[in-house]
Amino acid sequence: MEPDISAVEVRPATPRTSEKKRFSAWSGPKTAVGRQQERLGWLLVLPSLIVVFAVAIYPLFETFRLSFTNQRLASVREVRNVGWENYTSLFEDDLWWTAMRNTIIFTVSSVTIEAVLGMVVALTIHSAFRGRGLVRTSMLVPWAIPTVVSSLLWDWMLNDRYGVINSIFIRLGLMADDRNFSWITNRGTAMIAVVAIDVWKTTPFMALLILAGLQIIPGDVYEAAYVDGASKWQQFWQMTLPLVKPALLVALIFRTMDSFRVFDLIYVLKQGSTDTMTVAIYTYQLLIQSSRLGAGSAAAVFIFVCIGLMVFGYSRLITVEEN
């Protein structure tokens, strides 16, 4: 007989509707003391508001404004408004769509693999075993290495002439001993190589966030499931996964945004090569190499919109989850 485990489902606390209504109807303090306190409150958050305005809102607005001009970096040329020209020429550029396609391939594959591996790693180190502390610490090493350093490190390991990866393949007899196969420059394997490096580097981050989610699941729900006779497999799919989902979604948001903006990892390995060019590298080349502040800003705004949509999609998922 199928054991009934719906009883063990735990719902996150949501505010009662009455509370919500009361909050939205609230229109400020009624007493003099209350108003004074409100002023003090504003005064106290003012520094944060100024900082947010200076470092986030103003630059964003400025990028948006620049994207409609032909402004160049530190140039004496006359600046004029060009309307949507930067956007239309961006969308007409084949290289932009190549970069977009590369970015999507990179993001989807790296984030998916990281999520699966991260879950496996998190479940492994969540269980009790000897030397768990050591494993947890050493697991974080790839994440702790600066990206540029790990890129260079992998550049050497994947080097066609001296690289240890090719050495291993040759010794195993899986590769001809001509030392001519280059993982990073071969068009068929370049994307696989950068995804692999990203997975190596950020799986620990994913695992850490999922582990945090796992640790807040109370142990007694598993005891109850055990008593009810649920198998380990059922426990994972019916309990662990739903309960860890909020943490997983947060981790996915972080990683998707990060992957979509990937720059340093690929630029160090491949510079401006088009087979792994991402939208961030494309934008960098417009902004810095070509000094085209206006056109580069248009690309940056488009990336901002894409990431905005992704975050919106994820937060809808979380809301659906909570209700």
Added chain:
Amino acid sequence: MKRYLPNPVNDLMKASYTGQLSRRDVMKRGGALGLSATMMGTILASHNAAAQDASPAAEQPAGWSVVMPADLPDLAGVEISAMLAADGPGAPFDQAVCDMFAEATGAVVNYLPGAESATERLTFLQQTMAAQSADVDVAQIDVIWPGIFAAHAVDLSDQVGEVEFFERIQENNTVDGALVGLPWFTDAGLLYYRTDLLEKYGFEGPPVTWQELTDMATTIQEGEVAANSAFTGFTFQGGAYEGLTCNALEWQFSNGGGSIIEPDGTVSMNNDQAKAALELAASWVGTISPEAVTGYMEEDARGIWQGGNCAFMRNWPYAYVLSAADDSVIAGNFDITQLPMGDGEGAAHAACLGGWQMFVSRYSENQDAAKAFAKYMVSPELQKARAIERSALPTIGSLYEDEDILAANPFFGDLFDVFESGSVARPSTPSADLYGEVSLEYFTAVNEIMTGAAEVDARVEDLAAALEDIMADV
């Protein structure tokens, strides 16, 4: 800029450097000036450095082999700021020659060490000039920057005088008849080859044409891979970055295929000779060059070369000293020569020019002093000292026959021909401030051709159209 480098600090640095003050006094005065710990560390590290290796001659305060040029003007009471590179080992020499100028003329010279990365220095200078700031009077500019700074420069053609700079460089630095920068020291692409391997396979001398290089590299590689599977024929810079623009321009120009954009502004890209040159280069990938060469930069190529794993390498002169060093396995078994040329009509040797120039800002409040300083820095006397002390390649032909320079750098003798007639400048002067875009389009396209992502004819056609578009905006 000046306010970050107040003069008391410069004086303290100098006093410390020449050993005029004891360490304790340096620390006391540094403390009184409120210097940061890092700055104090820098100053103390330099303490007494000059005095320790000072030569007996008292008029050479820093001990460098500098002979002062004659005819230096009297500039008492004038203050100028010079933004030079900040490469660690070069800084003491630059500081010393600034001080010597100050001493001889009575001017105050602020040595402003620029950022280490040339790109960052470019951005900083562009911003300074766009703001019409008088903070920088003199600056060192890259060979591809004259077009960018022409609008902000003082014409220096009246400072050339009797000095005979290499024509190609002076031409490169001239924008609309005005000399934007005085040629200071230079750089050019060279062919490095293994003398022992050429002899082993019965070749009389280095290749003269690219086809000869291809054939020789094929023969040597076929013979060597049996014993050394990592061996390859030819390495160069094929990554998608500025270095590929230099390499590909050499292939194209040396085959009579034009210089991407001619000095008069016409695009010379979509022609059979340029295509043939690119096609030959693309055929090297995976045959006489590793597949990975499409990602190589200078140091990747040198890594293979200096490990004794290739027969030929295209690189800049800096690799010579390193390849000849005691710890190099190929020391004594290599030489350099001009890069090969093509066999099409108008083929000629072509080494891409690099190097630095002295620029004087139009917004300087002391232009005469700034001009005198620039002229002093590029004078034959100072270029000779820089060649001896810093292995910098002079921009004056006669210095390549100078015995003292050749004693310090024996290989300089072979380079005269390269600069005299066998060099090519990147099209930075005709494309002015849009050179960055031109180079980006060019190296992206060539890299696609090299990796096989694009086919030569169609890609070159697209590239030519994109270059026409850019040039329409110049």
